[in-house]
Amino acid sequence: MADRITLAEHLASQRPPIAPPLAGGVAVLLGRLASVAAVIERELAHAALRDRLGYAGETNLTGDKVRKLDVWGHEVVLAALRKSGVCAAVVSEEAAEPVEIAEGHGPRGLVVCIDPVDGSSNLDVNGTVGTIFALYASEGRTPAGPAALGPVARQLAAGYVMYGPACSLVYTAGAGAHGFTLDRDRGEFFLTHPAMQVPKRGRAYGVNEGNLHSWHPGQRAFVEHLRTPDKGAGRPYSLRYSGAMVADVHRTLLDGGIFMYPADLTDPAKPKPKLRLLYEVAPIAMIAEQAGGRASTGGGRVLDLSATEYHQRAAILVGSADDVALAEDFYRR
Ligand code: AFP
Numbered sequence: 001m002a003d004r005i006t007l008a009e010h011l012a013s014q015r016p017p018i019a020p021p022l023a024g025g026v027a028v029l030l031g032r033l034a035s036v037a038a039v040i041e042r043e044l045a046h047a048a049l050r051d052r053l054g055y056a057g058e059t060n061l062t063g064d065k066v067r068k069l070d071v072w073g074h075e076v077v078l079a080a081l082r083k084s085g086v087c088a089a090v091v092s093e094e095a096a097e098p099v100e101i102a103e104g105h106g107p108r109g110l111v112v113c114i115d116p117v118d119g120s121s122n123l124d125v126n127g128t129v130g131t132i133f134a135l136y137a138s139e140g141r142t143p144a145g146p147a148a149l150g151p152v153a154r155q156l157a158a159g160y161v162m163y164g165p166a167c168s169l170v171y172t173a174g175a176g177a178h179g180f181t182l183d184r185d186r187g188e189f190f191l192t193h194p195a196m197q198v199p200k201r202g203r204a205y206g207v208n209e210g211n212l213h214s215w216h217p218g219q220r221a222f223v224e225h226l227r228t229p230d231k232g233a234g235r236p237y238s239l240r241y242s243g244a245m246v247a248d249v250h251r252t253l254l255d256g257g258i259f260m261y262p263a264d265l266t267d268p269a270k271p272k273p274k275l276r277l278l279y280e281v282a283p284i285a286m287i288a289e290q291a292g293g294r295a296s297t298g299g300g301r302v303l304d305l306s307a308t309e310y311h312q313r314a315a316i317l318v319g320s321a322d323d324v325a326l327a328e329d330f331y332r333r
Contacts, residue, residue, distance in 0.1 A: 004190040007034050007169070007180050016173035018156050022137055023173075025086035025108050026157050030171055032087075033112075033133055034180075036080040037161040037169060038187045040073055040117070040131065044163050053124050069123055070094055073116035073131070086110055088144035091278055091310050098145025098310065109138035110156070111148045113278040118160075119244025130246025131161040134283040148278055148310065153303045158283035162246045170196065170250070172290040177253070193254075198293035201322045202257025204238045206248040214264040216298060218331035225330065245275065249284050249318060253291055258319035258327060262298060273313040277305060281314045294324035298331045 005013070011027040018026055047053050047069060056066045074094035081087040082101055088109030090099045094116060104110070112135055119129040135157040138144035159171030167182035169189050179193025205226050212220060226237040237257065242248050248259045263271035275281050285295030285302035295302040295318040305314055317327045 004192070007031065007189040007191070010178060010180075010191050011173075014173060014175055016157070016175045018173060021108050022110065022156060025110050026135055026173055028084055028086050029081070029110055029112060029135055030157060030159065030173070032080050032084045033077075033131075033159065033161075034169055034189050035187075036077055037131060037167065038182055038184075038189075039076055039080075040161075041163050041167045041182060041184070043072070043076075044069070044123075044129065047123070048126075066094065067117070067120045067123055070117050070120050077114060077116045077131075081112055087112055088138040088141075089147070090114060091145060091148050092116060093276065093279055093311070096311075098143065098148070100143050100145060105138070105140075105142050105144060107140040109140065109144055111136045111138050111144050113148050113283070115276070115279040118246050118280065119242070122242070122244050128162060128164045128242055128244050128247040130163060130244055130250075132246060132280055132283050133160070134158040134279065134286070145310070149307050151304075151306045152277065152282035152285075155282060155286050158286040160246045160249070160283065160287070162250050164247065164250075168193075168250060170253070170287060172287050174290065177287045177291040196253055196291040198253050198288065198291045198320055199256030200292075200320055201234070202237070202252065202255060202320045203234055204240045204251070204255065204257035205323075206239070206241045206252065206257070206259040207261070208241060208243075209239070211262075211264065214266045215262050216265050216331060218333055219260070219262045219298065219327075221333070222327045222330035225326075245280060245284065249288070252319040253288065253293065256320045256323070258317060258323040260317045260327070261315065262317065263315040271315070273315040275313060275316060277307050277312045277314040278310060281305075281316045282307075284316065284318055288318045292321065293319055294321040296324050296328050298328065 088104035180189035
């Protein structure tokens with residue numbers, strides 16, 4: 001394995017479009033997030049043995065029952081980011097307000113938006129889960145948390161970790177999307193999927209069809225289209241849905257196709273998306289676009305959205321450019 005490069009070496013070799021005073025901090029934080037991912041990965045493997053499964057007995061701001069590993073994941077991530085010296089604030093799924101870190105305040109300070117354990121409803125059934133994150137410049141603001149609000153196109157970097165049979169980490173800093181695999185013996189991530197490119201079209205789609213009744217008519221028609229046999233057009237597509245966005249998106253970026261979590265339009269006047277913009281939807285959108293894919297709300301580009309609240313929700317249709325474009329076309333009809 002002599003020829004594989006580590007995440008740290010890859011970060012040092014990249015020339016992302018990030019202003020120099022911030023670029024160093026971004027590399028430090030990506031390295032820290034990778035190290036804490038290796039810790040989370042190890043804990044997930046032993047959680048059942050250490051009575052770490054199940055609920056913590058509380059609910060988070062977005063009304064979800066919190067699991068012990070959600071709380072634990074939040075705390076180990078916070079501890080790792082505190083030690084970095086460049087993290088000014090953390091917007092986490094498990095904290096109502098941003099957690100300010102005075103040691104990181106200043107012009108080089110960065111704000112991390114993070115879902116420490118994504119797909120936690122899979123934990124108790126030993127299903128795949130992940131961590132999703134995005135980095136913003138704090139612009140020297142104090143408090144720094146509000147620097148995460150505004151156009152999400154300001155993300156400096158984004159990434160996810162998937163805790164599956166192997167532990168994968170994918171990140172972008174605006175110069176392509178790159179995939180790494182954890183060497184569990186060495187506790188280090190090695191480059192295995194350089195410059196990922198999403199196939200233009202796929203053969204699979206991922207969506208919770210149980211919500212079909214609440215969808216936009218265009219969303220329903222699009223899924224019906226994917227399910228309609230047409231050998232020449234490679235249809236029907238196969239349905240693949242894990243309940244953890246990271247797992248469904250990772251498969252989609254590698255194999256092509258489309259992952260969707262559309263808004264609930266039971267009351268068309270009050271669309272109710274589920275996934276959170278700052279630490280689920282926007283980071284995944286940046287990675288997908290950097291891998292040559294596309295990320296839409298159904299009505300427009302995800303990266304054209306602006307965050308006005310920390311736990312704001314947004315719809316997402318992401319994956320192969322041709323499949324997402326076709327979905328948007330069905331929404332317009
Ligand atoms: P949890 O973290 O609460 O399990 O939610 C996971 C998630 O945010 C995302 O990872 C999944 O794609 C989606 O929600 C699953 O939602 P449904 O259970 O409604 O399908």
